[in-house]
Amino acid sequence: MIADISTSLGTDYYLIEELLTDEERQIRDKVREFCDREIIPVMNDYWDRAEFPFEMIPKFAELGIAGTSIKGYGCPGMSHIAEGLVGAELARGDGSLNTFFGVHSGLAMGSIAILGSEEQKEKWLPQMARMEKIGAFALTEPDHGSDIVMLESSAVRDGDEYVLNAHKKWIGNASFADVIIVWARSAEDGEVKGFLVEKGSEGLSTRVQTGKMGKRAVWQAEVMLDNVRVPAENKLEHANSFKDTSKVLTATRYGVAWEGIGHAVACYEAALQYAKERKIFTRPLESYQLIQNKLANMLAEITHIQLLCFRLGQLFEEGKMTGGMASLAKMSVARKAKQVCADARDILGGNGVLLEYLVAKHLADMEIVYTYEGTDIVQSLIVGREITGVQAMAPSRKG
Numbered sequence: 001m002i003a004d005i006s007t008s009l010g011t012d013y014y015l016i017e018e019l020l021t022d023e024e025r026q027i028r029d030k031v032r033e034f035c036d037r038e039i040i041p042v043m044n045d046y047w048d049r050a051e052f053p054f055e056m057i058p059k060f061a062e063l064g065i066a067g068t069s070i071k072g073y074g075c076p077g078m079s080h081i082a083e084g085l086v087g088a089e090l091a092r093g094d095g096s097l098n099t100f101f102g103v104h105s106g107l108a109m110g111s112i113a114i115l116g117s118e119e120q121k122e123k124w125l126p127q128m129a130r131m132e133k134i135g136a137f138a139l140t141e142p143d144h145g146s147d148i149v150m151l152e153s154s155a156v157r158d159g160d161e162y163v164l165n166a167h168k169k170w171i172g173n174a175s176f177a178d179v180i181i182v183w184a185r186s187a188e189d190g191e192v193k194g195f196l197v198e199k200g201s202e203g204l205s206t207r208v209q210t211g212k213m214g215k216r217a218v219w220q221a222e223v224m225l226d227n228v229r230v231p232a233e234n235k236l237e238h239a240n241s242f243k244d245t246s247k248v249l250t251a252t253r254y255g256v257a258w259e260g261i262g263h264a265v266a267c268y269e270a271a272l273q274y275a276k277e278r279k280i281f282t283r284p285l286e287s288y289q290l291i292q293n294k295l296a297n298m299l300a301e302i303t304h305i306q307l308l309c310f311r312l313g314q315l316f317e318e319g320k321m322t323g324g325m326a327s328l329a330k331m332s333v334a335r336k337a338k339q340v341c342a343d344a345r346d347i348l349g350g351n352g353v354l355l356e357y358l359v360a361k362h363l364a365d366m367e368i369v370y371t372y373e374g375t376d377i378v379q380s381l382i383v384g385r386e387i388t389g390v391q392a393m394a395p396s397r398k399g
């Protein structure tokens with residue numbers, strides 16, 4: 001039996017809604033409603049002024065979503081699919097706020113949950129879940145991004161302390177975070193380790209980076225650590241090599257993939273609405289074949305990425321998601337979502353570049369999604385390594 005044609009399916013064209021649990025639907029609806037009411041009406045202005053909306057933090061906290069899929073320690077313990085839906089809805093609302101949330105909840109809380117000791121989890125996760133304490137994740141350096149495995153920040157053990165020296169770049173939330181997860185190379189064994197560095201530590205300073213073309217309402221900072229001393233117990237207990245860091249990145253790349261869905265959906269919705277209202281040669285734009293073709297292609301890409309992320313969420317839940325699988329999703333979604341946003345911007349013509357029509361902001365934010373948490377090329381090389389077993393990231397020494 002074939003169902004009747006429906007014009008009311010929106011962006012859930014293949015009825016993924018029916019595959020969600022009641023709890024997943026409730027979480028998605030709660031976040032969507034929050035974005036429609038609190039976020040979308042105000043964020044253009046913050047974005048334009050490159051201001052971070054600090055007053056949004058208590059409102060976020062009330063939602064009770066920080067820590068998403070982390071079980072225990074006052075965290076919501078939601079499914080990985082619900083976690084993905086949260087990211088998609090927040091990105092549909094505003095990309096900058098989703099990045100703020102992703103850094104705090106995914107990268108910082110995720111590092112503690114995946115690699116921390118019992119004491120570290122007990123100390124930090126409940127306060128971070130209530131968003132009384134905000135986290136940051138300092139991995140990238142001015143001279144090391146894609147080749148971050150070669151990072152130069154150092155950690156030297158001195159009695160019951162570690163002495164940290166580091167220069168980090170692009171660190172979200174760092175200028176006001178209560179705790180920064182700093183990744184540095186240990187002098188003891190030459191491996192990369194993670195350290196909890198608290199706000200106000202002597203020798204710690206930050207400088208907010210300005211002049212960004214996307215994600216303008218969330219702040220990234222350069223972070224300088226000049227002989228910062230942290231107690232030895234601030235080393236993340238299970239962070240003992242870059243392989244451990246990668247466990248966190250795999251989990252957060254899964255989240256970044258869902259983020260792309262949110263940007264694409266927001267742009268498609270705006271383009272469809274515009275095509276209905278805008279008249280060209282006295283007829284609505286939506287009645288032109290070329291526009292319908294574009295809308296159909298956009299919806300096809302959205303449907304592909306939704307199904308990809310939904311299935312990946314199931315695999316994550318079952319403990320079967322590999323690093324390559326997460327990278328394939330991040331790569332593929334970012335490519336497709338960026339194109340959907342660009343097509344929407346085109347459909348809106350000149351208005352497409354105006355902030356008030358939203359698509360320009362989403363397109364600019366998607367440029368950032370395309371790059372951060374590993375560029376398109378880096379994701380493809382992670383997949384390539386998983387397919388072939390050959391590491392092609394760095395040139396061979398002979399070449």
Ligand SMILES: Cc1cc2nc3c(=O)[nH]c(=O)nc-3n(C[C@H](O)[C@H](O)[C@H](O)COP(=O)(O)OP(=O)(O)OC[C@H]3O[C@@H](n4cnc5c(N)ncnc54)[C@H](O)[C@@H]3O)c2cc1C
Binds near residue numbers: 146378
């Ligand atoms: C807005 C924003 C927020 C961020 N937030 C954080 C954060 O909170 N914490 C954090 O630690 N980092 C953060 N980052 C850093 C981000 O993860 C890096 O920018 C990203 O990994 C790319 O590194 P890079 O900028 O040094 O680019 P590069 O590594 O210099 O890449 C330059 C180009 O080289 C290409 N390339 C890389 N390797 C290869 C290869 N093997 N073969 C061919 N081409 C290659 C890349 O694809 C790219 O096109 C953020 C970045 C941005 C822009």
